[in-house]
Structures are given as C-alpha cells and as structure tokens.
Amino acid sequence: MKRIYVIAVPILLFITVSCGQGMWKKSGGAAVKDIAIIKKTNIIETMSQAEMFEDFNYLVKNLNEKHIMISILKDYYNYDVNKEFDKLRNTIQFITNKKDFIILVYRALVALQEHHCPYAVSHLPYISAYSDYEKAELKKINNKYHCWVPNYYMKIKIRLPILYYNGEYVVYKTFTNANTVIPKGATVLKIDGQPVSDYIRTLLIYKYLNWDSSKKVFYDDYFYLSDASLKNSKFSLTFKAGKNTLQSEFDSNQKLQKIPKKEEDYPKIFYFTNIKTLYIRFPKCNDTEYYKKNIPLYKTNDIKKVIVDIRGNQGGIPLATFTLISYLIGDPFTYSGSKVVLHQESNYSNYKPMSIYNELASVELNIEFEKTLKILKNILVDILDFKTTIFPSPEGLNYPGIIYLIHDKDLYSSGIVFMNIGLNTDKILTVGMPLGWPNNGMGGGASFDTLPNSKYLYGFILDFDVSDIKNSDSVYHNEVEQFVPYTFDETVYRETNDGDLYSPEYLTNKDSLVKWVLQQK
Numbered sequence: 121m122k123r124i125y126v127i128a129v130p131i132l133l134f135i136t137v138s139c140g141q142g143m144w145k146k147s148g149g150a151a152v153k154d155i156a157i158i159k160k161t162n163i164i165e166t167m168s169q170a171e172m173f174e175d176f177n178y179l180v181k182n183l184n185e186k187h188i189m190i191s192i193l194k195d196y197y198n199y200d201v202n203k204e205f206d207k208l209r210n211t212i213q214f215i216t217n218k219k220d221f222i223i224l225v226y227r228a229l230v231a232l233q234e235h236h237c238p239y240a241v242s243h244l245p246y247i248s249a250y251s252d253y254e255k256a257e258l259k260k261i262n263n264k265y266h267c268w269v270p271n272y273y274m275k276i277k278i279r280l281p282i283l284y285y286n287g288e289y290v291v292y293k294t295f296t297n298a299n300t301v302i303p304k305g306a307t308v309l310k311i312d313g314q315p316v317s318d319y320i321r322t323l324l325i326y327k328y329l330n331w332d333s334s335k336k337v338f339y340d341d342y343f344y345l346s347d348a349s350l351k352n353s354k355f356s357l358t359f360k361a362g363k364n365t366l367q368s369e370f371d372s373n374q375k376l377q378k379i380p381k382k383e384e385d386y387p388k389i390f391y392f393t394n395i396k397t398l399y400i401r402f403p404k405c406n407d408t409e410y411y412k413k414n415i416p417l418y419k420t421n422d423i424k425k426v427i428v429d430i431r432g433n434q435g436g437i438p439l440a441t442f443t444l445i446s447y448l449i450g451d452p453f454t455y456s457g458s459k460v461v462l463h464q465e466s467n468y469s470n471y472k473p474m475s476i477y478n479e480l481a482s483v484e485l486n487i488e489f490e491k492t493l494k495i496l497k498n499i500l501v502d503i504l505d506f507k508t509t510i511f512p513s514p515e516g517l518n519y520p521g522i523i524y525l526i527h528d529k530d531l532y533s534s535g536i537v538f539m540n541i542g543l544n545t546d547k548i549l550t551v552g553m554p555l556g557w558p559n560n561g562m563g564g565g566a567s568f569d570t571l572p573n574s575k576y577l578y579g580f581i582l583d584f585d586v587s588d589i590k591n592s593d594s595v596y597h598n599e600v601e602q603f604v605p606y607t608f609d610e611t612v613y614r615e616t617n618d619g620d621l622y623s624p625e626y627l628t629n630k631d632s633l634v635k636w637v638l639q640q641k
Contacts, residue, residue: 167218171573175221176212178572179228180205186567188461188584189234197336204231204325218574222265225576227325232580235328235532235557240568240579241266247568258570262577272327272345276372282308283615284339285608287332289316291359292612295376300368306361311344313356319343330529330556333599344370386622389414395638396424398517400444401622405436405534408443415447416515423517427524427637428538429622431552435533441541447516448523455544456507459583523548524640526633528606529556543599551602552633604636 167175184190184202193199208228215221229237241262244255281293289308294301311319320338323329326347329338349355349372359366370376388401388410398418400411426448445453512518525542527550536555542548568579606614610632620626627634 165218167221167573169212169215172212172215172221173209175571175573175576176209176225176228179225179578180209182569183232183580186582187232187234187580189232189581192584193233199233199324201231204228208325219268222268222574222576223270225571225574225578226265226269229578229580230328231325233324233328233557234581237578237580238269239266240577243568243579244577249568258575258577261575265574265576270347270350272347272350273342276345276350277375278344278370278372279342280344280370280376282341283608283611284330284332284341285611287335287337289341289343290608292608292615297368297370297376300366302359302366302368303361306359306366308357309360309365310358311355312348313358316343328557332556333554386624389418390624391418391421391423392624392628395628396422397427397638398423398425399427399429399627399634400448401429402441402444402538403430403433405433405438405440405537408437408440411444411447412513412515415517419517423519424521425524425637425640426517426519426521427526427634429634430525430527430531430535430538431633432530433527433532433535433538435535438534438537441534441538442510443513445510445538445541446513448519449510449512449516449547450518450520451512453510453512453545453547454507455541456505457544458505461583522546524551524637525549526551526637527555527600528553528633531555543601549602550600551637552600552604553606554600554603602636604633606632 180202190201193201205228208224208231211224212221215224226238241259244250244259247255250258281291281295282289283292284290291302291304291306291308294304296302308316310316317337320329320340320343323340323343323346324338327340327345329340331337332339344355344357346355353372354369355372356367356369359368386401388403389399391398398421400415402411428444428448523542525538525548527539531539539550539555542550567582568577570577610630614621621631628638629635
C-alpha cells in the first residue's frame with residue numbers, strides 16, 4: 121500500500137548530522153529518566169561484566185534494527201559489521217574496568233565507518249527527549265568518555281613521507297631510518313610482517329578509513345598510526361625498492377617529517393579578468409556574511425565561467441551551502457532524490473511540517489513516502505522521494521550558466537552536501553576526484569540514544585540516500601561527473617606545499633582541476 125505525504129520540512133533533516141540544527145529524534149528504549157542513576161554513573165568508574173554485556177547487546181540490537189548501513193556494507197562491500205561486533209563482544213570477558221569498556225563501545229561505533237556516530241555530545245542541545253539538567257549531566261559524562269578514547273594522530277609523533285596512490289603506499293621523498301635509506305618511489309609491502317592490504321582491514325574498528333572506489337579497497341595514508349604502534353611504541357615496515365626488499369623498524373615517538381602548516385593568505389573570491397572567470401573558494405560551510413558581502417561586488421563583471429572550489433571543506437553549517445548557491449544562480453534551482461530507511465512504523469512519524477523562508481534562500485522539500493518496498497536485495501525498507509528548490513537571492517549574481525564545482529577526496533560532513541547537490545542537478549558540473557570515504561549522499565535524519573548502564577550517548581544515521589544509484593559502485597555516492605586526477609607529483613606537492621596552492625598563478629598554471637575547467641568552451 122502506498123501512502124503519500126507532501127510536506128515542507130527543514131533541509132537540515134537531510135544533511136549530515138554533525139553540521140547543525142536539524143530535527144533530531146531519540147531512539148526508544150533507554151530514556152534517561154533516573155537522575156540519580158546519571159549522578160551515580162558520573163562518579164563510579166566501575167561496571168560489572170553483566171552491565172557491560174547488557175550495554176553492548178543493547179547497542180548491537182538497536183543498530184541492527186535501525187541502522188541501514190550494516191546491511192549495505194555487507195551486501196555491497198563484503199564487510200560484515202556484525203562479525204566485528206561479535207569479536208568485540210567476546211573480549212568483554214577480559215575487561216575489568218569501565219574505561220576499557222567505553223573504548224570497546226567506541227570501537228563498535230567506528231566499525232560502522234559512519235563518521236559521526238561516536239560523537240553525539242555536540243547534538244545534545246537539539247535533542248528534545250532530554251531535560252536541560254539531563255543534557256548537562258550527559259555532557260559531563262560523555263566528555264570524559266571521549267577523553268579516554270585513544271587519538272592516534274595526537275599521541276603518535278612519527279610522520280612518514282608515504283602516500284596512498286593508485287592502490288599502493290608510495291614513498292614520495294627519500295629518507296633514512298636507522299641507517300637504512302628508503303628511496304623515493306619505494307612501496308610498502310608489509311607492516312609488522314603482515315601484508316599491508318590485510319593489515320588495513322584490521323583497522324576498521326580503530327579508525328575511519330578512506331575508500332578507493334576504483335580499486336574497491338579501504339586505505340589510510342597514516343596506516344602506521346594505530347593501536348598497535350601506540351601500545352608497542354614500535355613497528356616495522358617492509359619496502360619494495362626496485363628489485364630490492366628493505367626492512368626497517370620505526371620508533372612511534374621519533375619525528376621523521378615536519379607536517380606542513382596550512383595557510384590561507386589568498387582571497388576566497390577573485391575574478392580572472394583575462395579569462396572572464398569568477399573563482400570562489402569555499403573551504404568551510406560557515407562565514408556566510410563574507411560571501412553575501414563580496415559576491416555582489418562582481419555583478420557588473422563580464423562573467424563567462426564560475427568555479428566553486430570546495431577542496432578540503434570539512435563541514436560546518438549546511439545552510440551556508442544553500443546561501444552560496446542562492447547568491448550565484450539566476451533561476452530557481454531544483455534537485456531531487458530518494459532516501460531509504462529500514463521499514464518501521466515509527467520512522468519519521470514525529471517530524472513536524474516546517475519550512476525555511478528568509479532573505480538568504482527558500483528551501484522546500486516535497487516528500488513522497490512509500491511503505492514496505494523491497495529493494496537492496498532482501499531488505500524490507502521504506503522509500504522517501506524528495507524534491508528541493510533553492511531560489512536566487514536578488515542581491516546575487518543571477519548567473520545563468522553551469523557552475524563548475526571542483527573537489528578531491530578531502531571533504532567531510534556538510535562539505536559533502538555541495539558535491540551531492542551537484543550530482544543531482546544539471547546546473548552544476550562536479551570536476552575532480554571521488555570522495556575518499558563512505559558518503560551518505562543527501563542525508564540524513566539522525567537517531568540518538570544512551571546505553572542503559574554506562575549512559576554512553578551515541579548517534580547514527582537512520583536513512584540512506586539512493587538517489588541515482590545505478591549499481592554497487594555508486595552506493596557510496598563518491599562519484600564525480602568529470603574525473604580529473606592529480607598526478608603523483610601534484611599529489612605530493614599539495615601535501616607538502618600548502619602556502620601557494622590557492623594563488624592565482626598556481627591555480628591557472630599548475631592546478632589540474634582548474635586548468636581543465638578553463639579549457640572548456
């Protein structure tokens with residue numbers, strides 16, 4: 121039976137959860153009602169193993185009932201998250217303190233490879249299921265929990281001149297370690313005697329990995345920053361250098377490479393007079409006032425092309441993306457898509473009709489809700505079809521042409537929203553390289569909950585974007601319409617010479633993505 125609702129709701133409902141206020145709802149089952157329990161949990165640092173098992177089993181049950189990515193990862197990527205859950209559950213019998221259990225819970229959430237899951241504390245102000253007092257207590261408890269989780273990037277000092285490129289871990293600069301010279305161009309074969317490709321799979325419960333859609337493998341430039349190297353303070357690498365095999369042991373606390381300091385000295389907007397191109401850099405989804413103030417200054421320029429550069433955008437406020445679009449376009453801008461949730465009668469039942477109308481942009485979502493549709497192999501799901509329209513700002517450019525959106529793999533959270541919009545409309549052409557990790561597309565709605573004993577607060581995405589999915593390769597929405605890769609040397613340069621990457625001279629003469637756009641008629 122098909123039921124259709126046409127309503128208007130905030131666009132933030134369909135945008136990655138770390139990015140701002142949305143309409144959040146709390147999962148059923150573990151409501152925080154007993155303030156005394158919260159206080160007790162905040163003070164007592166111990167948990168019985170029975171309580172640990174109860175918390176862990178509750179977490180796994182809740183995720184399997186509501187988190188659609190578990191099935192998608194298994195069916196399309198041959199990655200069985202429940203097997204990882206089973207391995208973690210089997211270690212509880214050896215845990216004797218609360219800290220180690222909290223780390224285990226964190227690893228279970230990391231195993232989902234959904235980058236927002238373990239960090240639900242920032243969303244507490246928007247979760248109406250908790251009172252202000254409960255929110256304050258949960259924040260104290262969970263901030264402490266997050267301090268317990270190892271941060272490999274902060275605690276391990278070593279950085280090696282190694283980059284993942286075209287399926288291999290390549291040394292991009294000759295260096296010496298313990299009297300062994302590792303030449304530029306050498307590739308990593310093993311870490312601690314284990315093939316590096318096998319080792320990467322073991323990291324799925326410890327850290328978020330990148331996804332190479334062409335090779336269909338997970339990868340991590342800093343694979344050696346791991347739990348093992350943190351605990352042991354040492355690790356060994358085996359390299360292939362021409363016909364030779366080299367092995368060297370590394371100290372996790374030694375410093376072999378200075379990490380470049382990123383600089384942003386160049387303006388975010390400038391006009392190339394000779395080629396009549398407006399270039400806009402959008403490094404963060406915030407600072408809307410800057411774009412509102414400066415974009416109108418170019419209304420009288422003769423603009424033949426508009427380039428928006430979102431490389432390195434790590435998110436922020438989703439509405440900033442829509443504001444920027446509204447200041448560029450000349451006609452109402454519409455894109456559509458479809459979302460899928462695991463079939464449940466309660467899904468989306470608590471959302472109240474709302475709309476966003478202001479001087480920045482007007483966003484309307486028309487949602488068609490179709491129940492109990494069997495797709496994605498044998499998974500029973502609900503489908504939501506939606507259409508979104510953004511209206512141009514009267515103060516904007518009113519540009520009628522195609523917007524070229526350039527990006528590489530380094531986008532996150534709200535930074536991905538612009539890319540996803542580009543993939544769902546013919547008014548934007550995405551240029552560059554696919555996103556470097558799993559991407560939930562245009563979404564999504566979030567669910568939050570606390571574990572019954574530890575009061576660990578976690579969140580997860582309820583829905584998954586199935587817009588324009590053609591095959592298993594497109595499930596993660598990390599495509600790009602015009603593939604323009606960096607060469608290896610350009611990749612290295614971008615990693616080690618941040619200072620001039622956004623200078624007009626570099627962009628027009630050396631930047632592969634910008635040069636491709638400028639060559640188009």
